[in-house]
Amino acid sequence: MSKYDQYEGFQVDSSANYTTFTKRKFDTKPFGDHDVELKIECCGVCSSDIHTINGGWGRNNFPLAVGHEIVGKAIRIGSKVTSVEVGDRVGVGAQSYSCLDCRQCNNDNETYCSKQLDTYGSIWPDTGLVTQGGYSSHILTHEHWVFPIPESIPSEMVAPMLCAGITLYSPLVRNGAGPGKKVAIVGLGGLGHFGVLFGKALGAETWVISRSHAKEADAFKMGADGFLATQDKDWNVPHKMTFDLVISTANNFGSGFDLEGYLSLLDVHGKFVSTGFPEESTLQITPQMLGPNGCSISASHLGSRKEMLSMLQLAADKGIKSWVETVPISEENLSNTIQRLEKNDVHYRFTMVGYDKAFGA
Amino acid sequence: MSKYDQYEGFQVDSSANYTTFTKRKFDTKPFGDHDVELKIECCGVCSSDIHTINGGWGRNNFPLAVGHEIVGKAIRIGSKVTSVEVGDRVGVGAQSYSCLDCRQCNNDNETYCSKQLDTYGSIWPDTGLVTQGGYSSHILTHEHWVFPIPESIPSEMVAPMLCAGITLYSPLVRNGAGPGKKVAIVGLGGLGHFGVLFGKALGAETWVISRSHAKEADAFKMGADGFLATQDKDWNVPHKMTFDLVISTANNFGSGFDLEGYLSLLDVHGKFVSTGFPEESTLQITPQMLGPNGCSISASHLGSRKEMLSMLQLAADKGIKSWVETVPISEENLSNTIQRLEKNDVHYRFTMVGYDKAFGA
Incomplete structure (x- = not known):
């Protein structure tokens, strides 16, 4: 038995077989005072997922669940969390950590922090665990990287905005x-x-x-x-x-x-x-x-928390509608969806949905 | 006899012989209402001179007198000139024409005007004459490109500032x-x-x-x-x-x-x-x-008239001293100086002087 709590997700095991997804349990990092835990509702499909699992970008700590356009419900918050309440609908994007202490972080340039960690495929320095993305049942990270989502935007449309x-x-x-x-x-x-x-x-x-x-x-x-x-x-x-x-x-x-x-x-x-x-x-x-x-x-590399919040507000204010095709998450559908994205057979973004069915309500 | 007025200068005749300078007369464009005519006192030596006469930049309308860091005395001004008076010490840099009418020109970006002409090696559209630079007795151009020089800066030091x-x-x-x-x-x-x-x-x-x-x-x-x-x-x-x-x-x-x-x-x-x-x-x-x-x-390409004037004022206010070696202008000295510049044998800029001796007072 693992000493860590575990989530469940669809992982890729090697770049040689990057279109093969296997559903299994994985360890997750210990819950911290500033952390928010999400039960994931849906997740957008990004080209970064492909660049990562096919080895193109050269960083791929397998086994790995990718996906970094994550929308879910906050089901647990750390004692020091102030920006999220349990039950809130929130999002997590492509980055899940920075030091929040350097000049870059103090100037709304936290996406350029030298200590940044990606939402998937990075290694948490304290535990050595690999960060796992949103083709999973849950995710857990510091509240700075967890964004409250205005009520009016449907989840499957807001997901791809997060990366x-x-x-x-x-x-x-x-x-x-x-x-x-x-x-x-x-x-x-x-x-x-x-x-x-x-x-x-x-x-x-x-x-x-x-x-x-x-x-x-x-x-x-x-x-x-x-x-x-x-x-x-x-x-x-x-x-x-x-x-x-x-x-x-x-x-x-x-x-x-x-x-x-x-x-x-x-x-x-x-x-x-x-x-x-x-x-x-x-x-x-x-x-x-x-x-x-x-x-x-x-x-340019992503955008700051401040920009993320202003983008979401703009999307709500203007009623921006992402062009999204939804796909129920499963081993087979992830494989097909990744291959369709590789062929640019998409108008213009996929969001994986149906998480309750895959992981239980 | 030419139908144009003539100046005298040190010209190069081909890129095959780009270190050979020959002193001779050349035609100059007709004097316009906005033009200022300079009797040249000295001229800095710029790498652009070499790139032009050796054919490296691919534009070289021979025979050509190069040199575009020009200081001299205004000896004639057109009827509409307002920024210069006869007798003023003035400078001319690397650009000698733009339309002064386009969006770029109206936004202090005249060095990015699509109709710009270089001080040497360009062709005046109305006459077909080739613009000739500062290794010459005189130069003539629109007052926009003629810059009054603050009294405190020696001519040989201000010349290389102009490019x-x-x-x-x-x-x-x-x-x-x-x-x-x-x-x-x-x-x-x-x-x-x-x-x-x-x-x-x-x-x-x-x-x-x-x-x-x-x-x-x-x-x-x-x-x-x-x-x-x-x-x-x-x-x-x-x-x-x-x-x-x-x-x-x-x-x-x-x-x-x-x-x-x-x-x-x-x-x-x-x-x-x-x-x-x-x-x-x-x-x-x-x-x-x-x-x-x-x-x-x-x-970046040169700088606007406004910047040229503020630069000259800053140089005067702060007593900026260019590191300049002066060389009396002559066929032989131009040849040697160009060759020294090509070998980077310069600390840190040459200014050709002694124009009265070469061209008469």
């Missing part, structure tokens, strides 16, 4: 997206669709850039103000130096990724921000590509 | 260098030495990053607060995430250019700005290099 949503929301607000600003979202997938929804909700003129016109109708349904397809000849020419911000959600920087074209869209000191973290891709940049408009290239 | 100086001053001020900010200057050459002088004058904690310790004593003499040599093992480790801004003046991005190390120095959303424009060099960037601190990479 994909905040990944777009944070660079939008940090780079001034709002009335009078013109923003382009490169790539209309799970991330990109939140770029459109939040860009519009923040009041920015929001365009979509895609390879083909296949998703053009969807983009306009989401509220996009314009659509550009990079397969069109001279697609960027009429739009040079007219954008303030280009946020890329591209999952690889190979052929078809027209970096020079994207940069040419930017006004003076405009910003190109990458939110995708391709497994093995390199941007080839010459200062001559940056010189004509003095633009910048950067990347 | 090298503004190239560092603009990204320093545009990226917030000042009290409480920590700035690193990569490379201590002609550009880099102005990075230190202006960084300090603006009140920022200013460090120098160089390959070896050879220039360490000079850096501290210029006022640097710290010095790092990338040849030292783990040179960056104790300084990770402690800088707000890294300005690179590197002239190539090949071996020894430790981009990942420079980026690691930056605090969250810190900025890496390239001011050097290497002839053929590519930065290899992965989002993973930008992710840990959400830093950005950008480039």
Whole structure:
């Protein structure tokens, strides 16, 4: 018998068999004074799950239950918890720990803390246990990483906001997206669709850039103000130096990724921000590509607790509706869903549901 | 006989013979209502001169007199000129035209105007004449590009500020260098030495990053607060995430250019700005290099008229002394000076002087 409490989850055992999920029990870390324990209700499916279990990102402490767009009910709170009450509907995203004491943490940059731990696949330093994600019955973490969810947003729609949503929301607000600003979202997938929804909700003129016109109708349904397809000849020419911000959600920087074209869209000191973290891709940049408009290239990593709360409030206030397909969680369905996501067969995000049936009410 | 007025200058005739200068007359554009004509007193020597005449940048309308750090006396002004009077000591930098009518020009971003013309090697659209630089008896251009020089700065010291100086001053001020900010200057050459002088004058904690310790004593003499040599093992480790801004003046991005190390120095959303424009060099960037601190990479091109005037005032107010070696202008001396600059045999900038002797008083 384990000395730790145990939860139940769907784990992957190796990157060689990353589409095979096995339901079993695993140890969970001891409950702390600042911790909140969730009984999970649903969990979004993120490309990070694939990059992790297939070994692409190189960190994979198996056996591992992934999933980091978690919505559930708080069923236990530590003695020092002040932000959550038992019974609250709350969310947990992709990060579950930072020191909360360094300069980064004290400046709402806790996602850049050098001691950060991911919601799954990281190792709790005190016990050596591997953090386990949301394809599980429960999760347990510090209240800083547990977010109360406004009542009006359905669980399956808010789940994917907790990673994909905040990944777009944070660079939008940090780079001034709002009335009078013109923003382009490169790539209309799970991330990109939140770029459109939040860009519009923040009041920015929001365009979509895609390879083909296949998703053009969807983009306009989401509220996009314009659509550009990079397969069109001279697609960027009429739009040079007219954008303030280009946020890329591209999952690889190979052929078809027209970096020079994207940069040419930017006004003076405009910003190109990458939110995708391709497994093995390199941007080839010459200062001559940056010189004509003095633009910048950067990347962004999740968003702060403060931003998470403001994003959820904005989603509630504006009635933002994520485009979500729900799938009952099971070994077979997780395997199929991961494979569909790999083929981009998704419009535009999956949320695994039916946890009561899988794990009991 | 030419239908145009003529000036006299030291011209290069081909990139095959880019170290051969020949003194001869050339046509100059017709005098306009907003133009100022300078009798040149001295001119700084810039790496751009070499990149242009050796063909490295691919634009070279020969025969060409280069030189774009020009100080002289205004000897004629157009009927609509308001900012300069005959007899004023004034400067001309690397740019001599923009439309002054577009959004960029109207937002103090005239160096990013799509119609900009360089002080040398560009073509005046109305006449087809090639713009000729400051290794010449005179120069003529629109008053927007002619800068009154505060009395207290010696001509040979102010000349190199008009390109090298503004190239560092603009990204320093545009990226917030000042009290409480920590700035690193990569490379201590002609550009880099102005990075230190202006960084300090603006009140920022200013460090120098160089390959070896050879220039360490000079850096501290210029006022640097710290010095790092990338040849030292783990040179960056104790300084990770402690800088707000890294300005690179590197002239190539090949071996020894430790981009990942420079980026690691930056605090969250810190900025890496390239001011050097290497002839053929590519930065290899992965989002993973930008992710840990959400830093950005950008480039900068000269600086606005407003910044030029504030830089000159700051130089006067703080008594900034450029490190300059003066060389009397002649065919032979230009050839030797260009070759010394190519070998980095300069501490830290050359100014060609003795124009009265070369061209007559």
